[in-house]
Amino acid sequence: MKPLSDLSLGQRVMALIEDLSRHTDEPGRLTRLYLSPAHRAAAEATKGMMQAAGLAAHIDALGSVVGRLDGKNPQAPALIIGSHIDTVVNAGRYDGNLGVVLGIVVAEALKAEGIVPSCPIEVIAFGDEENVRFPTTLSTSLALSGSYDLAWLNGKDAQGITLREALQKFGGDPDGIAALKRDPSRYRGYLEVHIEQGPQLEAQNLPVGIVTAINGATRARIRVTGEAGHAGTVPMAMRRDAFAAAAEMTLAIERIGLLHPDTVATVGVATVQPGAVNVIPAQVDFALDARSPDDAQRHAMVEAIASECRAIAARRRVDFTFEPFTDSPAMPMDRGLMGEFEKSVKSLGFPARLLPSGAGHDAMAVAALCPVAMLFVRCKGGISHTPAESITVEDADVAARALLETVKRIVA
Amino acid sequence: MKPLSDLSLGQRVMALIEDLSRHTDEPGRLTRLYLSPAHRAAAEATKGMMQAAGLAAHIDALGSVVGRLDGKNPQAPALIIGSHIDTVVNAGRYDGNLGVVLGIVVAEALKAEGIVPSCPIEVIAFGDEENVRFPTTLSTSLALSGSYDLAWLNGKDAQGITLREALQKFGGDPDGIAALKRDPSRYRGYLEVHIEQGPQLEAQNLPVGIVTAINGATRARIRVTGEAGHAGTVPMAMRRDAFAAAAEMTLAIERIGLLHPDTVATVGVATVQPGAVNVIPAQVDFALDARSPDDAQRHAMVEAIASECRAIAARRRVDFTFEPFTDSPAMPMDRGLMGEFEKSVKSLGFPARLLPSGAGHDAMAVAALCPVAMLFVRCKGGISHTPAESITVEDADVAARALLETVKRIVA
Numbered sequence: 163m164k165p166l167s168d169l170s171l172g173q174r175v176m177a178l179i180e181d182l183s184r185h186t187d188e189p190g191r192l193t194r195l196y197l198s199p200a201h202r203a204a205a206e207a208t209k210g211m212m213q214a215a216g217l218a219a220h221i222d223a224l225g226s227v228v229g230r231l232d233g234k235n236p237q238a239p240a241l242i243i244g245s246h247i248d249t250v251v252n253a254g255r256y257d258g259n260l261g262v263v264l265g266i267v268v269a270e271a272l273k274a275e276g277i278v279p280s281c282p283i284e285v286i287a288f289g290d291e292e293n294v295r296f297p298t299t300l301s302t303s304l305a306l307s308g309s310y311d312l313a314w315l316n317g318k319d320a321q322g323i324t325l326r327e328a329l330q331k332f333g334g335d336p337d338g339i340a341a342l343k344r345d346p347s348r349y350r351g352y353l354e355v356h357i358e359q360g361p362q363l364e365a366q367n368l369p370v371g372i373v374t375a376i377n378g379a380t381r382a383r384i385r386v387t388g389e390a391g392h393a394g395t396v397p398m399a400m401r402r403d404a405f406a407a408a409a410e411m412t413l414a415i416e417r418i419g420l421l422h423p424d425t426v427a428t429v430g431v432a433t434v435q436p437g438a439v440n441v442i443p444a445q446v447d448f449a450l451d452a453r454s455p456d457d458a459q460r461h462a463m464v465e466a467i468a469s470e471c472r473a474i475a476a477r478r479r480v481d482f483t484f485e486p487f488t489d490s491p492a493m494p495m496d497r498g499l500m501g502e503f504e505k506s507v508k509s510l511g512f513p514a515r516l517l518p519s520g521a522g523h524d525a526m527a528v529a530a531l532c533p534v535a536m537l538f539v540r541c542k543g544g545i546s547h548t549p550a551e552s553i554t555v556e557d558a559d560v561a562a563r564a565l566l567e568t569v570k571r572i573v574a
Numbered sequence: 575m576k577p578l579s580d581l582s583l584g585q586r587v588m589a590l591i592e593d594l595s596r597h598t599d600e601p602g603r604l605t606r607l608y609l610s611p612a613h614r615a616a617a618e619a620t621k622g623m624m625q626a627a628g629l630a631a632h633i634d635a636l637g638s639v640v641g642r643l644d645g646k647n648p649q650a651p652a653l654i655i656g657s658h659i660d661t662v663v664n665a666g667r668y669d670g671n672l673g674v675v676l677g678i679v680v681a682e683a684l685k686a687e688g689i690v691p692s693c694p695i696e697v698i699a700f701g702d703e704e705n706v707r708f709p710t711t712l713s714t715s716l717a718l719s720g721s722y723d724l725a726w727l728n729g730k731d732a733q734g735i736t737l738r739e740a741l742q743k744f745g746g747d748p749d750g751i752a753a754l755k756r757d758p759s760r761y762r763g764y765l766e767v768h769i770e771q772g773p774q775l776e777a778q779n780l781p782v783g784i785v786t787a788i789n790g791a792t793r794a795r796i797r798v799t800g801e802a803g804h805a806g807t808v809p810m811a812m813r814r815d816a817f818a819a820a821a822e823m824t825l826a827i828e829r830i831g832l833l834h835p836d837t838v839a840t841v842g843v844a845t846v847q848p849g850a851v852n853v854i855p856a857q858v859d860f861a862l863d864a865r866s867p868d869d870a871q872r873h874a875m876v877e878a879i880a881s882e883c884r885a886i887a888a889r890r891r892v893d894f895t896f897e898p899f900t901d902s903p904a905m906p907m908d909r910g911l912m913g914e915f916e917k918s919v920k921s922l923g924f925p926a927r928l929l930p931s932g933a934g935h936d937a938m939a940v941a942a943l944c945p946v947a948m949l950f951v952r953c954k955g956g957i958s959h960t961p962a963e964s965i966t967v968e969d970a971d972v973a974a975r976a977l978l979e980t981v982k983r984i985v986a
Contacts, residue, residue: 360807377806381851393840393863394789394932395772396956398832405841406828409821416818420810428805429817431849434842439793439861441842449851451805520806544808 171267171566172559178263179558182207182247183255191549194249195295195319196302197225197328204247208262208287215269217285223338224302224310224329227262227287231269233279233573239350241279241572242532243268243565244286246302246524250294254357254551260539260558261355262287268566279573281350288524295319296328300527307530308343312336349532351499353568354525355561356536357553361544362517369560371515372503373536375455376526377426378492380464382450384411384471387481390436390444405434405443407478414470415450418463424518425463427452455518457492493526499535499572506567507537510560537564583679583978584971590675591970594619594659595667603961606661607707607731608714609637609740616659620674620699627681629697635750636714636722636741639674639699643681643691645985650693651762653984654944655680655977658703658714658936666769666963672951672970673767674699680978691985693762700936707731708740712939719942720755724748761944763911765980766937767973768948769965773956774929781972783927784915785948787867788938789838790904792876794862796823796883799893802848802856817846817855819890826882827862830875836930837875839864867930869904905938911947911984918979919949922972949976 185204186192194200205227212219212229219229227247230240245261265285272279286303293299297317304310315326315336326336358364363371388402412429419427432448450467454460468484475482504514517538525534539561542552597616598604606612617639624631624641631641639659642652657673677697684691698715705711709729716722727738727748738748770776775783800814824841831839844860862879866872880896887894916926929950937946951973954964 358807359804360809361803361812362809365812379806391773391956392771392933392958393842394791394838394865394934395770396838396932397772397774397835398828398838399835400773400777400956403828403840405844406824409824409841412818412821413825416810416815423809423811426806426808426810428815428852428854429821430805430846430851430853430855432817432844432846434844437843439842440840440863442840443842451852453806520808521804522806544803544812546804546807 169555169559171271171562172555174267174270175263175558175562176555178211178266179255179259182259182263192249192253192255193251194247194253196248196290197295197332197334201225201248201289202332205287205289208247211266212285215266216273217269223335223342224305225289225332225334226302229285231279231283233282235280236282238281239348240282240284241350241569242284242286242352242528243569244288244352244524245354245356246288246291248289248292250292250547252549254546254548256357256541256551256553257359257546258291260357264355264562264565267562268569271566277570281573283569283573291524296325298325300522300524303524303527305339305342306344306528309527309530310339312339344531346531351496351532351572352525352528352534353499353565354523354534354536355565356523356538357541357546357551358538358544359521359541359546363515363538363540364542364544366515368512368515369540369557370507370512370564371517371538372500372507373495373519373538374500374516375495376493376519376522377453377455378457378460379451379453379488379490380460380486381488382464382484382486384448384450385483386411386446386475388444389442391442393440393442396442401442402479403442404446404480407474407480408432408446408448410474411471412448414474415467418466418470419452422454422459425452425454425459426520427463427467453520455492460492493529495535496533499533502568502571503535503537503564505571506564509567510563512560537561581967581971583683583974584967586679586682587675587970587974588967590623590678591667591671594671594675604661604665604667605663606659606665608660608702609707609744609746613637613660613701614744617699617701620659623678624697627678628685629681635747635754636717637701637744637746638714641681641697643695645691645694647692648694651760652694652696653762653981654696654698654764654940655981656698656700656764656936657766657768658700660701660704662704662706662959664961666958666960668769668953668963668965669771669958670703672769676767676974676977679974680981683978689982693985695981695985703936708737710737712934712936715936715939717751717754718756718940721939721942722751724751756943758943763908763944763984764937764940764946765911765977766935766946766948767977768935768950769953769958769963770950770956771933771953771958775927775950775952776954776956778927780924780927781952781969782919782924782976783929783950784912784919785907785931785950786912786928787907788905788931788934789865789867790869790872791863791865791900791902792872792898793900794876794896794898796860796862797895798823798858798887800856801854803854805852805854808854813854814891815854816858816892819886819892820844820858820860822886823883824860826886827879830878830882831864834866834871837864837866837871838932839875839879865932867904872904905941907947908945911945914980914983915947915949915976917983918976921979922975924972949973
């Protein structure tokens with residue numbers, strides 16, 4: 163094993179990240195939406211990096227970049243390493259791109275060490291993870307398991323351009339989508355490295371952590387309807403103040419979210435009607451976002467929240483509706499692949515910290531094809547989706563070594 | 575005294591209210607903004623009603639309608655009865671107009687009874703109470719004490735028309751404003767009847783109540799700044815959620831407002847940034863409206879609120895600013911005039927219920943000229959500023975009798 167003071171892999175990761183970060187649709191900041199000119203440029207650059215690493219690479223019908231190393235036995239079930247290269251508006255450079263670059267750096271390292279894997283390795287750069295331009299999300303990774311819904315091609319961006327039109331302009335092929343479906347018997351697993359996008363690893367002073375599950379999420383629209391009134395003339399005791407009721411519900415949601423260390427419950431949006439300084443609020447619309455790595459726990463949490471809010475509404479004599487509009491199940495990671503990541507992290511001298519992923523990732527979609535596992539990398543302040551997104555070269559190096567060790571063991 | 579089954583005064587009030595309600599700037603609903611064509615038409619109609627009641631009437635330099643009955647001694651200090659005839663957009667018909675009509679009905683009743691008052695009586699229909707069209711409020715009633723600020727003439731409405739231009743188009747006279755100032759020694763008092771705009775009289779099954787004071791009000795902008803974060807990835811315990819903090823502050827404000835029966839404290843507006851279902855709120859801007867009939871009590875209340883919010887902010891590690899932007903003192907009503915109202919209400923067989931006014935009124939402005947008192951009339955559901963504003967003919971009759979008895983005693 164290379165000495166810990168050698169940061170060559172981390173430096174290589176940072177260099178490739180730097181290269182990729184140049185491809186943006188907006189000068190001065192990083193914005194690279196699915197099927198945009200910057201996405202095309204970044205996909206071409208990624209293809210070039212893959213080819214330089216010895217992979218046979220192409221850009222597929224949906225714009226994903228696929229690089230393949232056949233190894234000793236091209237018929238053996240392949241290992242996929244991947245993530246995405248689309249970004250949010252005014253993004254950081256690591257989200258998604260890090261996982262793609264790490265796949266390339268690992269391929270380079272295998273080549274440099276003269277290792278020919280026993281099975282094929284694919285590195286994939288997906289293109290539609292961030293759900294910014296079109297109504298779709300994870301569409302490019304869902305295509306691998308044949309889960310692409312062709313109706314998605316009719317979805318439009320803010321300019322009214324359909325996904326189909328954008329895909330054609332990009333150079334993709336709507337007619338080639340069905341053929342992207344893979345045969346599950348040909349794949350042994352999918353590994354994705356991603357920045358944590360949360361503060362837990364930083365708080366525990368750890369460079370990496372192993373994901374246990376991608377949390378399931380419930381989202382619900384909540385509406386509280388009270389009665390408007392003059393803020394000066396209606397006595398406190400006679401009010402049916404929708405905002406005071408919503409405030410009490412928000413605190414109940416926070417309290418219930420705090421009951422378990424792995425659950426979260428958030429009120430991120432609230433609008434007050436009529437919304438004047440001297441008018442008692444008549445209506446508040448707000449939304450719950452509740453997540454847990456365990457679906458039963460999440461359902462119990464949401465039920466407790468709804469029931470508590472209903473009691474608050476009754477006591478305050480306000481009307482109350484609670485409408486769940488998302489119920490996405492938790493996606494547990496594969497125990498076998500998690501174990502490989504654990505071994506690698508421990509071999510580098512770090513504790514194998516397990517943590518759930520609060521955010522969704524391409525791994526969720528690829529799980530319909532083969533076993534998946536994810537490694538999280540500490541990011542500064544837990545911040546993502548802003549230019550302030552940051553990781554250290556030391557942590558990039560640990561992530562690269564952990565992934566390399568894991569891949570070596572799997573493809574040995 | 576006329577028998578209680580005789581509702582002739584109440585019926586007359588309702589008939590005049592009906593007449594006035596026809597003057598609107600918007601067909602199908604009542605909207606009569608200061609210096610609009612409908613205001614001009616309503617002012618002319620009011621002048622006609624005053625003249626029919628035997629008053630010498632004119633429309634003054636600011637558009638107020640002033641009717642005067644000289645009585646036996648034109649040099650004696652006069653009694654003013656008044657309120658306003660401007661309305662909000664999509665208004666009810668009673669707010670303001672009721673107090674003007676009652677002055678006219680009382681003048682009619684004195685005439686019908688052959689009573690010549692010992693001192694002059696003026697009935698005034700002010701024009702700028704609702705603070706809808708121009709930045710000003712109470713400007714026409716403030717002019718009586720010489721408190722009109724000529725800079726107000728430069729204020730603009732939503733169409734960019736200055737108050738000066740609108741006044742000239744109305745037929746008013748910017749150069750005549752200074753001359754509207756009255757000599758305080760020539761005025762003995764001002765009586766204003768107004769709908770309660772709150773639910774207290776209805777809850778206590780009383781037709782009228784005597785106002786103790788117009789509440790003082792503090793308004794403050796409150797900003798809570800926490801830290802944005804991914805709603806799925808930041809553990810509850812590590813959050814600095816601005817909305818959860820604002821919710822806790824809102825409940826503290828409500829709790830403190832409830833400590834005294836005559837105080838109110840309201841959060842009527844709140845905006846959440848960035849305001850997405852899956853993002854922990856970074857910043858919430860909201861506003862406090864706190865009122866009390868007693869200034870010391872109000873200041874203590876606001877101090878308690880600020881201090882409690884500061885403690886919440888400290889405990890939650892969020893930044894907090896609290897900027898009062900209004901501090902209008904309470905305006906106690908004149909004890910002597912209140913006593914006259916009390917006698918009259920009791921003489922009609924009703925308890926003399928005392929209550930503060932949560933809203934502002936022209937009486938606040940006239941108080942700089944002479945002693946003032948107000949009588950509140952029960953309104954359905956405590957509702958005002960909507961077409962649903964409603965009072966009964968029975969209550970209008972009680973209000974007219976109470977005002978008539980009071981005026982008779984004062985001008986005897």
